[in-house]
Amino acid sequence: MTVDTPITVQGLYFDGHSSRSREAELTLHGQVLSVQCEGIHFELPVRSVHIEAGIGAMRRVFKFPGGQRFESDDHTAVTQLEQAIGRNRGLNFVNTLEARWPLVVGCLLGLLLASVAFWQWGLPLAARAAASVTPRAMLAALDSQTLALLDRQLLEPSQLPAITRQRLSAAFSPLAREIDADTRYQLVFRSGEALGANAFALPNGTIVLTDDLVRLARNDREIIGVLAHEVGHVIERHGARSIYQSAGLLLFVSVLTGDVAAASTVAGALSLSLVQNGYSRGMEREADDVAARYLRRKYGTTAPLRDMLSRLERAHQDVKVPDLLSTHPGVDERLRRLEDADRQPQNARP
Ligand SMILES: [Zn+2]
Structure with a gap:
């Protein structure tokens, strides 16, 4: 849009050679801009002048093709001039927003809520969908890589007598077959002070049982209870889901910070951190x-798992043990839930 009334902007002129500034006046007549200051007067087509978009209260800058510049604090006049020549409309929207800060705060809150909602519900749903279609070969690779990493960093070969390991493996086979015939489970025995009495499942059905847990159990039923819980993690694909959820967060953070390399470098350590940090509250419930x-x-009661959990809690006290004793949900909550299950009529749950 062109206006016939000249628009005048007061400001400072810089000749582009020295840092000296002079009081100057810029006038727009139609599509021609004239610059007037002490000893200087020139005119040029307004389209050849670059007007930097306004940012907050910062001084507005006009750049001329010859390297000269004109700066002005007269935001109203500059905006009027821009409107007359149809310049910086979208960019100055930022300024409009700034002037309406309640709207901006509202938008930011909306964005925050959307992010929280995505993190709370969207990401787990997406992770569940992705985990259910992850090929077995990929899960198998995760198992072997994670176990190799754990063997290098945290675990030692088992000291249990071979006969004990054989007995437990024999007891585990029918359990795995009955609950989840489609997965080829592998029960491995390790010792490891860092993990204490513990058991955890890797995404493709590798279940690690520590010597301390076997020693802590009063009978094999208690170990079967723990192994059934771990099989629960495998059936529900909690390993892959957790990795996708963490990867989603990383991706989210890396997009926000522009640090894409971080996402790829940390991804390799994800399944290890899973072992160290345990699963989410909902996943523990599902496994229970x-x-x-x-x-x-099998036994008509959940007592073997409850007894084992209680004993694990007493054995570890202040030590943070992942998975079996993850802080959320607390052991008390899990025991109550298991007791509730015992009160349900048999076969009430599918
Ligand atoms: Zn668990």
Whole structure:
């Protein structure tokens, strides 16, 4: 849009050679801009002048093709001039927003809520979908890489007598077959002070049992209870889901910070951190539910797992133990849930 009334902007002129500034006046007549200051007067087509978009209260800058510049604090006049020549409309929207800070705060809050909602519900749903279609070969690779990493960093060969390991493996086989015939489970025995009495499942069905846990158990049923819980993690694909959820967060953070390399470099250590940090509250419940159904079918009670959890808690006290004793949900909450399962009529749950 062109206006016939000249628009005048007061400001400072810099000749582009020295840092000296002079009081100057810029005038727009139609599509021609004239610059007037002490000893200087020239005119040029306004389209050849670059007007930097306004940022907050910062001084507005006009750049001329010859390297000269004109700066002005008269935001109203500059905006009027821009409107007359149809310049910086979208960019100055930022300024409009700044002037309406409640709207900006509202937008930011909306964005924050959307992020929280995505993190809370969207990401787990996406992770679940991705985990369910992850090929077995990929999961198998994760298992072998993670176990190799754990063997280098945290675990030692098992000291248990071979006969004990054989007995437990023999007891585990029917459990795995009954709960999840589609997965080829592998029960491995390790010792490791850092992990104490513990057991954890890797995404493709490798279940690691520590010597301390075997020693802490009063009978094999308690170990079966723990193994049924771990099989629950495998059936529900908690390993892959957790990795996708963490990868999603990393991706999210790396997009926000522009640090894409971080996402790829940390990805390799994800399954290890899973072992160290345990699963989410919801995942622990799901695994306990799988164990409860199996234990009730097999022994008519969830007592073996409850007894083991209680003893693990006493044995570890202040030590943070992942998975079996992850801080959330607390052991008390899990025991209550298992007791509730015992009160349900048999086969009430599918
Ligand atoms: Zn668990």
